[in-house]
Amino acid sequence: MKKTTTRGLEEDWQWPATGWSDSGHLPSTLGRNVNRLNELILRYQAPLKAYLLAAFPRLVNEADELLQDFTEDRILKEGWLGKADRQRGRFRDFLKISLKNFIRDRLSSRANAPVSLEELEYDLASEAGGEEAFGLEWGRTILAEVLTRMEQDCQTPQKNQPNRPQIWDVFRLRLLQPILEGAQPVGYQELVSKLGIVSPFAAQNLLATAKRMFERHLNEVIGEYEAAGEAAKDEIEELKQFLAGLSRKKTH
Protein backbone atom coordinates (compact mmCIF):
# COMPACT_ATOMS: atom_id res chain seq x y z
CA MET A 1 0.00 0.00 0.00
CA LYS A 2 1.44 3.33 -1.04
CA LYS A 3 0.98 6.58 0.78
CA THR A 4 1.43 9.95 -0.84
CA THR A 5 2.82 12.49 1.57
CA THR A 6 2.16 16.19 1.35
CA ARG A 7 5.50 16.51 -0.37
CA GLY A 8 4.38 14.31 -3.22
CA LEU A 9 6.67 11.47 -2.31
CA GLU A 10 5.28 7.98 -2.65
CA GLU A 11 6.32 6.11 0.40
CA ASP A 12 6.06 2.44 1.17
CA TRP A 13 7.68 2.07 4.55
CA GLN A 14 7.79 -0.31 7.41
CA TRP A 15 8.71 1.06 10.76
CA PRO A 16 11.71 -0.91 11.97
CA ALA A 17 11.44 -2.97 15.14
CA THR A 18 12.02 -0.31 17.73
CA GLY A 19 13.63 -2.55 20.29
CA TRP A 20 17.19 -1.52 20.90
CA SER A 21 19.63 -3.82 19.13
CA ASP A 22 22.47 -5.46 21.00
CA SER A 23 24.75 -2.61 19.91
CA GLY A 24 22.50 -0.14 21.68
CA HIS A 25 21.44 1.48 18.40
CA LEU A 26 18.12 1.22 16.70
CA PRO A 27 18.15 -0.45 13.28
CA SER A 28 18.74 2.09 10.53
CA THR A 29 16.97 0.32 7.71
CA LEU A 30 13.32 0.84 6.95
CA GLY A 31 10.95 -1.81 5.64
CA ARG A 32 7.66 -1.69 3.74
CA ASN A 33 4.51 -1.50 5.86
CA VAL A 34 3.05 1.97 5.71
CA ASN A 35 0.16 1.11 8.01
CA ARG A 36 2.56 0.11 10.78
CA LEU A 37 4.60 3.26 10.21
CA ASN A 38 1.54 5.48 10.25
CA GLU A 39 0.36 3.80 13.43
CA LEU A 40 3.62 4.49 15.23
CA ILE A 41 3.97 8.05 13.94
CA LEU A 42 0.42 8.80 15.04
CA ARG A 43 1.15 7.31 18.41
CA TYR A 44 4.07 9.66 19.02
CA GLN A 45 2.37 12.79 17.64
CA ALA A 46 0.32 13.70 20.70
CA PRO A 47 3.20 13.74 23.20
CA LEU A 48 5.50 15.55 20.75
CA LYS A 49 2.87 18.19 20.07
CA ALA A 50 2.21 18.62 23.78
CA TYR A 51 5.92 19.17 24.34
CA LEU A 52 6.22 21.64 21.48
CA LEU A 53 3.25 23.73 22.58
CA ALA A 54 4.37 23.88 26.21
CA ALA A 55 8.09 24.41 25.60
CA PHE A 56 7.74 26.81 22.64
CA PRO A 57 4.51 28.72 23.22
CA ARG A 58 5.40 31.29 20.54
CA LEU A 59 5.16 28.58 17.88
CA VAL A 60 1.56 27.59 18.50
CA ASN A 61 0.42 28.58 14.98
CA GLU A 62 3.15 26.57 13.31
CA ALA A 63 3.05 23.52 15.56
CA ASP A 64 1.38 21.12 13.14
CA GLU A 65 3.58 22.12 10.23
CA LEU A 66 6.73 21.82 12.31
CA LEU A 67 5.71 18.37 13.50
CA GLN A 68 4.97 17.19 10.00
CA ASP A 69 8.36 18.51 8.84
CA PHE A 70 10.04 16.82 11.82
CA THR A 71 8.37 13.52 10.93
CA GLU A 72 9.44 13.69 7.29
CA ASP A 73 12.89 15.18 7.80
CA ARG A 74 13.88 13.12 10.80
CA ILE A 75 11.71 10.14 11.77
CA LEU A 76 11.24 8.96 8.18
CA LYS A 77 14.78 9.73 7.13
CA GLU A 78 16.91 6.68 6.63
CA GLY A 79 19.67 6.41 9.18
CA TRP A 80 18.19 8.89 11.62
CA LEU A 81 17.03 6.21 14.02
CA GLY A 82 20.54 4.80 13.96
CA LYS A 83 21.61 7.81 16.01
CA ALA A 84 19.46 6.67 18.93
CA ASP A 85 21.70 5.10 21.54
CA ARG A 86 20.36 3.08 24.42
CA GLN A 87 23.37 3.96 26.56
CA ARG A 88 22.47 7.64 26.43
CA GLY A 89 18.90 7.39 27.65
CA ARG A 90 15.37 6.45 26.86
CA PHE A 91 13.80 6.43 23.42
CA ARG A 92 11.14 8.96 24.36
CA ASP A 93 13.84 11.38 25.61
CA PHE A 94 15.66 10.89 22.31
CA LEU A 95 12.48 11.89 20.43
CA LYS A 96 11.92 14.95 22.58
CA ILE A 97 15.51 16.23 22.38
CA SER A 98 15.57 15.60 18.64
CA LEU A 99 12.44 17.70 18.22
CA LYS A 100 13.91 20.53 20.30
CA ASN A 101 17.09 20.53 18.21
CA PHE A 102 15.09 20.33 14.97
CA ILE A 103 13.02 23.36 15.92
CA ARG A 104 16.07 25.40 16.76
CA ASP A 105 17.83 24.39 13.53
CA ARG A 106 14.74 25.04 11.42
CA LEU A 107 14.15 28.48 12.82
CA SER A 108 17.82 29.37 12.61
CA SER A 109 17.90 28.45 8.94
CA ARG A 110 14.85 30.63 8.28
CA ALA A 111 16.47 33.62 9.91
CA ASN A 112 19.80 32.86 8.20
CA ALA A 113 21.31 33.16 11.63
CA PRO A 114 21.33 31.16 14.79
CA VAL A 115 18.19 31.79 16.83
CA SER A 116 18.57 31.93 20.57
CA LEU A 117 16.31 29.97 22.79
CA GLU A 118 15.29 33.21 24.50
CA GLU A 119 13.89 34.46 21.20
CA LEU A 120 11.73 31.39 21.10
CA GLU A 121 10.50 32.16 24.61
CA TYR A 122 12.19 28.98 25.67
CA ASP A 123 13.49 28.96 29.22
CA LEU A 124 13.79 26.63 32.15
CA ALA A 125 10.18 27.11 33.12
CA SER A 126 8.90 26.33 29.64
CA GLU A 127 11.23 23.34 29.40
CA ALA A 128 9.82 22.03 32.70
CA GLY A 129 6.32 22.62 31.36
CA GLY A 130 7.27 20.87 28.15
CA GLU A 131 8.63 17.86 30.08
CA GLU A 132 5.44 17.53 32.09
CA ALA A 133 3.18 17.91 29.07
CA PHE A 134 5.22 15.39 27.11
CA GLY A 135 5.33 12.85 29.95
CA LEU A 136 1.61 13.13 30.64
CA GLU A 137 0.70 12.73 26.97
CA TRP A 138 3.14 9.83 26.66
CA GLY A 139 1.44 8.08 29.57
CA ARG A 140 -1.99 8.66 28.03
CA THR A 141 -0.80 7.37 24.66
CA ILE A 142 0.74 4.21 26.10
CA LEU A 143 -2.24 3.37 28.29
CA ALA A 144 -4.74 4.05 25.49
CA GLU A 145 -2.87 1.51 23.36
CA VAL A 146 -2.64 -1.02 26.22
CA LEU A 147 -6.34 -0.84 26.99
CA THR A 148 -7.35 -1.03 23.32
CA ARG A 149 -5.28 -4.18 22.88
CA MET A 150 -6.55 -5.71 26.09
CA GLU A 151 -10.17 -5.13 25.14
CA GLN A 152 -9.60 -6.60 21.68
CA ASP A 153 -7.84 -9.57 23.24
CA CYS A 154 -10.82 -10.22 25.52
CA GLN A 155 -13.28 -9.96 22.65
CA THR A 156 -11.33 -12.43 20.51
CA PRO A 157 -12.96 -15.84 20.90
CA GLN A 158 -10.66 -18.56 22.17
CA LYS A 159 -11.22 -22.27 22.42
CA ASN A 160 -12.24 -23.39 25.91
CA GLN A 161 -12.60 -19.78 27.11
CA PRO A 162 -16.24 -18.85 26.63
CA ASN A 163 -16.04 -16.33 29.47
CA ARG A 164 -13.24 -14.28 27.89
CA PRO A 165 -15.39 -11.13 27.34
CA GLN A 166 -16.24 -11.24 31.05
CA ILE A 167 -12.58 -10.57 31.85
CA TRP A 168 -12.80 -7.13 30.22
CA ASP A 169 -16.19 -6.39 31.78
CA VAL A 170 -15.01 -7.19 35.31
CA PHE A 171 -11.86 -5.12 34.75
CA ARG A 172 -13.84 -2.23 33.35
CA LEU A 173 -16.62 -2.20 35.96
CA ARG A 174 -14.49 -2.85 39.07
CA LEU A 175 -11.29 -1.00 38.22
CA LEU A 176 -11.14 1.11 35.08
CA GLN A 177 -14.38 3.06 35.10
CA PRO A 178 -14.20 3.82 38.83
CA ILE A 179 -10.71 5.28 38.32
CA LEU A 180 -11.45 7.21 35.14
CA GLU A 181 -15.01 8.30 35.90
CA GLY A 182 -14.81 8.61 39.68
CA ALA A 183 -17.73 6.22 40.01
CA GLN A 184 -18.22 3.71 42.82
CA PRO A 185 -17.10 0.24 41.75
CA VAL A 186 -20.09 -1.91 40.82
CA GLY A 187 -21.09 -3.96 43.85
CA TYR A 188 -20.62 -7.71 43.99
CA GLN A 189 -24.27 -8.69 43.66
CA GLU A 190 -24.89 -6.39 40.72
CA LEU A 191 -21.69 -7.44 38.97
CA VAL A 192 -22.24 -11.19 39.17
CA SER A 193 -25.89 -10.83 38.10
CA LYS A 194 -25.07 -8.49 35.22
CA LEU A 195 -22.27 -10.68 33.88
CA GLY A 196 -23.73 -14.10 34.72
CA ILE A 197 -20.75 -15.10 36.88
CA VAL A 198 -21.52 -18.41 38.52
CA SER A 199 -19.52 -18.33 41.79
CA PRO A 200 -17.40 -16.06 44.00
CA PHE A 201 -14.23 -17.91 42.98
CA ALA A 202 -15.08 -17.48 39.33
CA ALA A 203 -15.35 -13.74 40.00
CA GLN A 204 -12.03 -13.77 41.84
CA ASN A 205 -10.35 -15.59 38.96
CA LEU A 206 -11.73 -13.15 36.40
CA LEU A 207 -10.35 -10.15 38.28
CA ALA A 208 -6.95 -11.79 38.78
CA THR A 209 -6.80 -12.80 35.10
CA ALA A 210 -7.72 -9.26 34.07
CA LYS A 211 -4.86 -7.76 36.05
CA ARG A 212 -2.38 -10.26 34.61
CA MET A 213 -3.61 -9.53 31.10
CA PHE A 214 -3.23 -5.79 31.65
CA GLU A 215 0.37 -6.26 32.84
CA ARG A 216 1.16 -8.45 29.83
CA HIS A 217 -0.14 -5.91 27.34
CA LEU A 218 1.62 -3.08 29.19
CA ASN A 219 4.92 -4.93 28.91
CA GLU A 220 4.31 -5.62 25.23
CA VAL A 221 3.58 -2.00 24.36
CA ILE A 222 6.56 -0.71 26.33
CA GLY A 223 8.67 -3.46 24.77
CA GLU A 224 7.95 -1.99 21.33
CA TYR A 225 10.10 1.07 22.03
CA GLU A 226 12.35 -0.16 24.82
CA ALA A 227 14.04 -3.53 25.10
CA ALA A 228 12.10 -6.27 26.80
CA GLY A 229 13.03 -7.38 30.30
CA GLU A 230 14.82 -4.97 32.66
CA ALA A 231 14.66 -1.98 30.29
CA ALA A 232 10.88 -2.30 29.99
CA LYS A 233 10.54 -2.74 33.76
CA ASP A 234 12.65 0.38 34.35
CA GLU A 235 10.58 2.36 31.85
CA ILE A 236 7.32 1.34 33.53
CA GLU A 237 8.74 2.23 36.94
CA GLU A 238 9.95 5.58 35.68
CA LEU A 239 6.56 6.35 34.15
CA LYS A 240 4.85 5.40 37.43
CA GLN A 241 7.13 7.66 39.43
CA PHE A 242 6.74 10.53 36.98
CA LEU A 243 2.94 10.35 37.01
CA ALA A 244 2.78 9.91 40.78
CA GLY A 245 5.05 12.92 41.20
CA LEU A 246 3.02 15.00 38.76
CA SER A 247 -0.24 14.09 40.49
CA ARG A 248 1.20 15.12 43.87
CA LYS A 249 2.36 18.39 42.38
CA LYS A 250 -1.04 19.16 40.90
CA THR A 251 -2.79 18.72 44.24
CA HIS A 252 -0.62 21.27 45.98
Next chain:
Amino acid sequence: MKRFDSKAAVRKGTAAQLSQILDLGGRADGWKEQDLPAMLQHQFAAPLDFDLRSQELAGGEARSREKTLTGAASIRIETFRDLLNHPAPPLELLKLAKEFFKWRTQACKKDSPELRIAYLFYLLTLLAAGKHASRLSSLSPKALLKGAKWALEQSWIDVQTRHFILAGCERLIDLASASRPARGE
Protein backbone atom coordinates in the same frame (compact mmCIF):
# COMPACT_ATOMS: atom_id res chain seq x y z
CA MET B 1 -26.44 2.58 27.64
CA LYS B 2 -23.47 4.38 26.19
CA ARG B 3 -20.53 2.07 25.55
CA PHE B 4 -17.44 2.90 27.62
CA ASP B 5 -14.65 4.09 25.35
CA SER B 6 -11.50 3.32 27.32
CA LYS B 7 -9.20 4.96 24.76
CA ALA B 8 -11.13 8.25 24.84
CA ALA B 9 -11.42 8.17 28.63
CA VAL B 10 -7.72 7.61 29.24
CA ARG B 11 -6.81 10.32 26.73
CA LYS B 12 -8.48 12.78 29.11
CA GLY B 13 -7.01 11.12 32.22
CA THR B 14 -5.21 13.14 34.85
CA ALA B 15 -1.77 12.19 36.14
CA ALA B 16 -3.40 10.81 39.30
CA GLN B 17 -5.77 8.59 37.31
CA LEU B 18 -3.04 7.32 34.98
CA SER B 19 -0.85 6.64 38.00
CA GLN B 20 -3.59 4.49 39.55
CA ILE B 21 -4.07 2.53 36.34
CA LEU B 22 -0.35 1.84 35.98
CA ASP B 23 -0.31 0.61 39.55
CA LEU B 24 -3.22 -1.84 39.21
CA GLY B 25 -1.06 -4.84 39.98
CA GLY B 26 -0.29 -3.43 43.41
CA ARG B 27 -3.84 -2.58 44.34
CA ALA B 28 -5.79 -4.56 46.90
CA ASP B 29 -9.20 -3.97 45.40
CA GLY B 30 -11.00 -7.24 45.57
CA TRP B 31 -14.30 -7.55 47.30
CA LYS B 32 -15.15 -5.81 50.54
CA GLU B 33 -16.71 -6.70 53.90
CA GLN B 34 -20.11 -5.51 52.72
CA ASP B 35 -19.98 -7.96 49.80
CA LEU B 36 -19.77 -11.02 52.08
CA PRO B 37 -23.52 -11.68 52.54
CA ALA B 38 -24.01 -11.64 48.75
CA MET B 39 -20.93 -13.83 48.24
CA LEU B 40 -22.24 -16.32 50.81
CA GLN B 41 -25.58 -16.75 49.05
CA HIS B 42 -23.85 -16.84 45.67
CA GLN B 43 -21.62 -19.71 46.84
CA PHE B 44 -24.61 -21.65 48.16
CA ALA B 45 -26.32 -21.27 44.78
CA ALA B 46 -23.17 -21.97 42.74
CA PRO B 47 -23.28 -25.10 40.55
CA LEU B 48 -21.07 -27.82 42.07
CA ASP B 49 -19.53 -28.92 38.79
CA PHE B 50 -18.23 -25.44 37.85
CA ASP B 51 -16.15 -24.95 41.00
CA LEU B 52 -15.25 -28.58 41.64
CA ARG B 53 -13.94 -29.02 38.10
CA SER B 54 -11.75 -25.89 38.34
CA GLN B 55 -9.02 -27.65 40.29
CA GLU B 56 -6.53 -29.38 38.01
CA LEU B 57 -6.42 -33.09 38.58
CA ALA B 58 -4.84 -35.81 36.51
CA GLY B 59 -5.41 -39.44 35.68
CA GLY B 60 -7.31 -41.49 38.24
CA GLU B 61 -8.19 -38.51 40.43
CA ALA B 62 -9.82 -36.71 37.50
CA ARG B 63 -11.76 -39.82 36.48
CA SER B 64 -12.91 -40.35 40.06
CA ARG B 65 -14.07 -36.73 40.21
CA GLU B 66 -16.09 -37.16 37.02
CA LYS B 67 -17.75 -40.26 38.41
CA THR B 68 -18.64 -38.48 41.65
CA LEU B 69 -20.08 -35.43 39.87
CA THR B 70 -22.10 -37.59 37.51
CA GLY B 71 -23.49 -39.42 40.51
CA ALA B 72 -24.41 -36.13 42.16
CA ALA B 73 -26.30 -34.94 39.09
CA SER B 74 -28.23 -38.21 38.95
CA ILE B 75 -29.62 -37.61 42.47
CA ARG B 76 -30.30 -33.92 41.73
CA ILE B 77 -27.51 -32.53 43.89
CA GLU B 78 -26.58 -29.60 41.67
CA THR B 79 -25.55 -26.75 43.97
CA PHE B 80 -23.62 -26.44 47.22
CA ARG B 81 -26.92 -25.71 48.98
CA ASP B 82 -28.33 -28.99 47.63
CA LEU B 83 -25.26 -30.83 48.93
CA LEU B 84 -25.18 -29.33 52.40
CA ASN B 85 -28.94 -29.64 52.94
CA HIS B 86 -29.15 -33.20 51.67
CA PRO B 87 -30.31 -35.69 54.34
CA ALA B 88 -27.53 -38.12 53.33
CA PRO B 89 -24.86 -36.24 51.36
CA PRO B 90 -22.54 -38.63 49.45
CA LEU B 91 -19.23 -38.79 51.26
CA GLU B 92 -17.15 -38.73 48.08
CA LEU B 93 -18.89 -35.53 47.03
CA LEU B 94 -18.32 -33.95 50.44
CA LYS B 95 -14.67 -34.95 50.16
CA LEU B 96 -14.38 -33.28 46.75
CA ALA B 97 -15.99 -30.14 48.11
CA LYS B 98 -13.74 -30.14 51.18
CA GLU B 99 -10.63 -30.50 49.00
CA PHE B 100 -11.81 -27.64 46.78
CA PHE B 101 -12.41 -25.24 49.65
CA LYS B 102 -9.17 -26.21 51.35
CA TRP B 103 -7.34 -25.46 48.08
CA ARG B 104 -9.08 -22.08 47.86
CA THR B 105 -8.09 -21.16 51.43
CA GLN B 106 -4.47 -21.74 50.43
CA ALA B 107 -4.82 -19.69 47.23
CA CYS B 108 -6.64 -16.66 48.64
CA LYS B 109 -5.06 -13.57 50.14
CA LYS B 110 -4.91 -13.43 53.91
CA ASP B 111 -8.05 -11.91 55.51
CA SER B 112 -9.73 -11.49 52.12
CA PRO B 113 -13.49 -12.05 51.79
CA GLU B 114 -12.74 -14.97 49.43
CA LEU B 115 -10.63 -16.63 52.13
CA ARG B 116 -13.43 -16.30 54.67
CA ILE B 117 -15.97 -17.78 52.27
CA ALA B 118 -13.61 -20.67 51.47
CA TYR B 119 -12.91 -21.38 55.14
CA LEU B 120 -16.59 -21.23 56.07
CA PHE B 121 -17.54 -23.72 53.36
CA TYR B 122 -14.65 -25.95 54.36
CA LEU B 123 -16.16 -26.05 57.88
CA LEU B 124 -19.73 -26.52 56.59
CA THR B 125 -18.61 -29.47 54.48
CA LEU B 126 -17.05 -31.19 57.50
CA LEU B 127 -20.11 -30.47 59.68
CA ALA B 128 -22.34 -31.95 56.97
CA ALA B 129 -20.29 -35.14 57.14
CA GLY B 130 -21.36 -35.62 60.74
CA LYS B 131 -19.93 -38.82 62.20
CA HIS B 132 -17.89 -39.34 58.99
CA ALA B 133 -16.01 -36.05 59.36
CA SER B 134 -12.92 -37.90 60.59
CA ARG B 135 -12.78 -39.73 57.23
CA LEU B 136 -12.59 -36.42 55.41
CA SER B 137 -10.16 -34.57 57.63
CA SER B 138 -7.68 -35.00 60.43
CA LEU B 139 -9.18 -31.93 62.08
CA SER B 140 -10.13 -32.89 65.64
CA PRO B 141 -13.71 -32.37 66.89
CA LYS B 142 -12.31 -29.72 69.24
CA ALA B 143 -10.69 -27.85 66.36
CA LEU B 144 -13.87 -28.17 64.29
CA LEU B 145 -15.91 -26.74 67.15
CA LYS B 146 -13.44 -23.86 67.41
CA GLY B 147 -13.95 -23.20 63.71
CA ALA B 148 -17.71 -23.30 64.16
CA LYS B 149 -17.39 -20.75 66.96
CA TRP B 150 -15.49 -18.44 64.58
CA ALA B 151 -18.24 -18.87 62.00
CA LEU B 152 -21.02 -18.04 64.48
CA GLU B 153 -19.19 -14.82 65.36
CA GLN B 154 -19.32 -13.59 61.75
CA SER B 155 -22.00 -10.95 61.24
CA TRP B 156 -22.41 -11.81 57.54
CA ILE B 157 -23.64 -15.36 58.22
CA ASP B 158 -27.40 -15.68 57.69
CA VAL B 159 -29.85 -17.28 60.12
CA GLN B 160 -30.26 -20.51 58.16
CA THR B 161 -26.51 -21.09 58.07
CA ARG B 162 -26.26 -20.40 61.80
CA HIS B 163 -28.88 -23.08 62.46
CA PHE B 164 -26.96 -25.49 60.25
CA ILE B 165 -23.74 -24.80 62.16
CA LEU B 166 -25.42 -25.17 65.55
CA ALA B 167 -27.06 -28.44 64.52
CA GLY B 168 -23.70 -29.68 63.30
CA CYS B 169 -22.05 -28.75 66.59
CA GLU B 170 -24.73 -30.58 68.57
CA ARG B 171 -24.09 -33.73 66.55
CA LEU B 172 -20.35 -33.39 67.18
CA ILE B 173 -20.88 -33.00 70.91
CA ASP B 174 -23.31 -35.97 70.99
CA LEU B 175 -20.76 -38.09 69.13
CA ALA B 176 -18.03 -37.08 71.54
CA SER B 177 -20.27 -37.95 74.53
CA ALA B 178 -21.27 -41.30 73.02
CA SER B 179 -17.65 -42.31 72.53
CA ARG B 180 -16.65 -41.43 76.11
CA PRO B 181 -16.57 -44.43 78.43
CA ALA B 182 -19.42 -44.37 81.02
CA ARG B 183 -18.52 -43.63 84.69
CA GLY B 184 -17.56 -46.70 86.61
CA GLU B 185 -16.52 -48.69 83.55
